[in-house]
Amino acid sequence: MVQDKNTKQWTLIGIVSWGIKCGEPGIPGIYTRVTEYLDFIYEHAVSN
Incomplete structure (x- = not known):
């Protein structure tokens, strides 16, 4: 997540895809960019 310094609004950029410890x-973590899956997220979040 990142926060806009001017508006103080938080934006989710990525989520943990997988990682060890x-x-x-x-130890690196593997992240997925949320914007690549917005259609999927909106479709399933709204329907549920």
């Missing part, structure tokens, strides 16, 4: 220093 999430948040451990020196």
Whole structure:
């Protein structure tokens, strides 16, 4: 998530796709860009 410094609005950019020991220093996490899946998210979030 990132926050716009002017509006203070938060925006979700990516979610954890997978990782080992999430948040451990020196161990990378794999993230998915949310904008690539907005149609899917809206379709399923609205219908449920």
